[in-house]
Amino acid sequence: MSYQLVWFKRDLRSEDHAALVEATKLGPIRCIYVLEPTLWLQPDVALQHFEFIRESLQDLDGQLRLLGGEIEIHEGEVTEVLSKIWQETPFQGLYSHQETGNRFTYARDQDVGKWCQSHGIHWGEYAQFGVVRGLKNRNEWQACWQRHMEAPMCELPLVQFWKTPLSNKPVTNPSAHFVTPAAMQAPAHLRHNPPLRQRGGRSVALKTLNSFLKQRSMWYRGGISSPLSAPDACSRLSVFISYGCLSIREVVQATNEELLQMPPEASRRKSGLVAFISRLYWHCHFIQKLESEPEIEWENMHRGYDGLREHEFNVDHFNALKDGRTGWPMVDACVVMLRETGWLNFRMRAMLVSVAAYPLWLHWKPVGDWLATQFLDYEPGIHWSQMQMQSGTTGINVTRVYNPIKQAQDHDQKGFFVRKWLPHMRQIPNTWIFEPWNMTQDVQNHLGIYIGKEIPQPIVDIATATKTSKDRLHSRRNLSEVRAGKKSVINKHASRKKGAERKNSKVKSKDTSSQLTLEF
Template identity: 35%
Template sequence: MNGPLAIWWIKRDFRLEDNLVLSEGVKSYQQILPVYCEEPGLLALEDRSILHQQACRQAVASLRRSLARLGSGVFLCHHHVIRALEQIRNWYPFTAILSHEEIGCDWTYRRDRQVRDWCDAHGIHDQEFPQTGVKRGGINRDRFTQFWNSRIVDQKPLPVPTRIPLAETYRQRALESQLPPLVGIPSHADAWQTVTEPSAHQVLTSFASKRGYGYSGGISSPNRAFQSGSRLSVHLAWGTITPRSIYHTIQQYLRQYQVESSARSTQWQRSLQAFLSRLHWRDHFMQRFEMDTDLEFRSLHPNYRDIPYSNREDHLEAWVHGQTGFPLIDAVMRCLHHTGFVNFRMRAMTVSFACHALHLDWRLIHPYLSGIFRDYEPGIHWNQLQMQAGVSGINTIRVYDPQKQLREQDPQAEFVREWIPELRHASIAAIHDHHRNPIPGYPRPIVDFDSATRFMKSALFGIQQLASSRLVANSIAQRHGSRKRPTSSGSRRSRSAPITPSSQASLFD
């Protein structure tokens, strides 16, 4: 055993199962004090919102109840983490701080460095543990799948400790600690997905045994994705479940379906294999962000850093509030504001529309989207913004036509009618023809889609054709591009799909 007391600094790992921080802490230290800091500086960032704060409050409250059953608790504080640690150290000298390797934004990276420096200055051991298949500091792209398999495929999820030792004195102070009242919760908050560890496992079970049957072929539709999609992205984002727990649970169900020989079992296998491919891709994108953290500030490819965006304020306002006059775009934005969720294709479409049709900089739209994504994950978010804006330099420049998407993904205008009351009584034909014959009481299209996107495509493809762009793109592809993923023995997985927009949802769905 090491020193008598270690701090488990809870960040985005609100769970007991498969928590390496907790498991190693229990093995190595006599007592573990769980600490959660709700940091005002983090809450004040432009990409944070009440949606995220409430998710963390919900998750930590559930975790607190679970820990109480194991004779422990969570010390809650509303300060910068260093101030909280100094306060705790005045009460109880601790010898270590244990936490997980958060793949966060620039602010959290700098905060973690400050904590590390503080620990060094006070002779406190500071150690981070992984919770994904991402290698801290980076890895050669050709070795990433092997590394991911070693973390996710080859290791079983860690069990919940039977007991978490904590002296009654510490436990009592933890139980007495409180966070300030949460203000600003909207009336529609009951539409937000629940973020707790028990809920995560319920969602996983329902997906693998019932809802996931329609995953393959069903997640592009905004109508079907709420049920056919995994709905696990929010739990991965806030750490109420791990990729490893998900992977091994899905494998258990796959083995059951592989025993059968029927069209039903074939569909189940197709859906769950597609899902596992996205689970792998999710960590791939987070690995890219871990290795190139400036994706938060500038495009991956340097030649795309001076795109001629107009950034008109009236266009931004119309897009944010779902008043562009493009029914599917407006329905998506209104749905996001209300529920915090839409499926990947709809997210990709609305980013593409903002950047290519409205000529809005992907960095400008970032805080408006991150703030209404219940499952906001920085490593996924920044990569997808650049990809859908066409500035990554290594991915297909794809411009989603909202009229085409409306015809294909919402042909009966069910989704549009649900989220745009002004169109609830309009005929299906009228909704589909709104761009030519505007419906009274609903905004006219604010741009001519064809001419607006023609201008942006010309700019993007012009850069793409430059010899210097191709040279840099080849270099980026070597560092971050797609690799074929052979089936590993025992994993029962097919090769990963080639890079296509639909294969890169990364558990947005």
């Protein structure tokens, strides 16, 4: 029987799935997910991503079984898998969502395009975010985003599968060349699966969306900056959007519906949801940068900053950061929380990168590869744009440096956060909670806790090291050729959203808990 092949990637749902719908309109379909060995060798992947995908595929399999089909998991490089399937039972067309991924997936998609061409196969690719492929002019982008989010959700017609699964339950058929999600084997080299990470699948995603829209959005404004309140106050939807368990359009539309239904007295929740929607806009705005310029994953967005940090990489600084032993309690506690949960709020992510980029003077690429493995919600477009923005290499953003001592004073005044994640800080009295290295020898003797032993000595003097780094960055920025290069970055990447531009570089980001004034 002839059929259309639907290739699931980072779109692990059956609702509002343009590729699935368009393929279904043409006749019987077959659904596959490809476990690509080379993808799992990239520096930005971790076991947590694999396990999250497995959980999401199990859920997707359940959704497809209700419709009479299943998801087949094939192992191999995508063009090899397509060739094998094609040789066994040729298909008419290939259907998938567009992906703005890393360097590997970009090249892989080019190979798939060539494979389809050489086999005379139509490849239907559909946008799943408000990201525009082949965008000619950034001025038009905002209207495109709006159109995408306002379009009706894709309705699935009656589905016919190319074959009925052998059983109602997922079982791996030994004669078939595919396995079920439960039988997926993680590559042995993969490491890092935080015990407290979020679990995958659409059912969990919908529960998370619902609890945010109905309750937790109450704390969004004012609650998202502190790492103590953020785990509940933030939506926690990023990973479900990144792996497509939810479509971003359905999140935007559900939020707008909730806003319409809200009684006037729910003003707190209302302002929370309005702030949240603006984040969903930023989601696509940042991904558009990588879509328009894939090189920002490995090259400075503004090439005038080339050579600034690359040749001075201090491995000891990097290891101290990764081990959570920089000596700055707020930084070390964030590293531990991230390691245990796979998640951090925006402000603390920005602080980690800022500490890496300024006082530790580390180039963003290795730091970004490490953080990509730590963030369960790793989304290349947001990640690499943010890495560069917080490191000062975009050339268009105000230098924003987060002092970890001040961040602790502002967002963890009583030290609950650092004591939660750093056991050795539990005995430190409030007086020294922000700067424990100032404890006198007598105090250390009294507590039986020593700086340089249980508590690391800060690896550099933060004030001096930060000043030196800022001076170096600014002297580069002031070069006439660097100033001249700024315009083309603005033309290509800057947001045209009103209010996005900061009025002047001296405007401090006070609490900015709403973070509505994100820089472009």
